């Protein structure tokens with residue numbers, strides 16, 4: 001479950017694997033709740049104009065299209081041509097071919113100033129070096145008073161019920177340091193939004209509980225990363241993986257991560 005490589009999505013060849021991983025995440029009830037809240041607080045209404053930045057293959061974009069209805073307009077932008085191709089296929093299959101999907105970069109959105117009532121992004125900012133310039137781009141394409149909704153995780157909150165807590169901490173700390181550009185983004189995000197001029201900043205959180213298989217696969221993989229980097233030994237990796245396998249065999253994996261929703265109003 002190499003979710004960390006989304007930061008180099010244009011170089012990734014295993015699109016099917018990423019699609020499967022994102023779909024597994026999308027099925028997590030606590031994330032679904034946060035997405036519903038993002039739509040409510042993000043100003044998604046029938047007839048509205050909406051942009052999904054870093055839309056991937058359009059999992060949420062399709063739901064937004066449904067909510068704004070035939071009188072609304074909706075666009076999705078992603079840097080990955082593979083994901084945009086998949087998004088277009090899914091939109092056609094769902095009878096939502098009017099979604100304006102475009103390959104593009106969040107740093108340079110292909111829209112005029114003041115185009116949208118609502119802009120949203122989910123798990124995209126964590127992969128970017130310069131978050132503030134992308135927030136400024138989002139503000140630029142929002143109408144004055146338009147609504148922004150951002151869903152992002154804090155990687156340092158990743159945890160699994162392995163008895164050796166020091167080993168767990170070392171592995172998660174290593175992964176947090178290298179997995180993404182902004183592994184604790186929720187920390188500075190409110191200040192960054194405010195500095196750019198956004199108002200009415202509100203924050204909601206959910207702790208996501210990984211499905212058994214996703215949790216086992218993900219946490220085993222980050223053990224491998226830590227061992228490859230020399231952070232843990234081969235013996236410790238074997239202990240880590242055996243412990244996770246034992247829990248999975250009994251359906252007792254309990255792995256979680258904290259997710260955050262930020263909503264705000266453009267000036």
Ligand SMILES: C[S@@+](CC[C@H](N)C(=O)[O-])C[C@H]1O[C@@H](n2cnc3c(N)ncnc32)[C@H](O)[C@@H]1O
Nearest residue numbers: 009054055056059078079080105106122123124
């Ligand atoms: C973890 S995926 C999330 C996709 C989607 N938001 C979702 O929740 O299903 C991160 C997405 O951000 C996209 N992305 C990364 N950097 C980007 C950039 N600079 N501009 C636009 N999209 C980008 C990736 O291609 C990928 O589709």
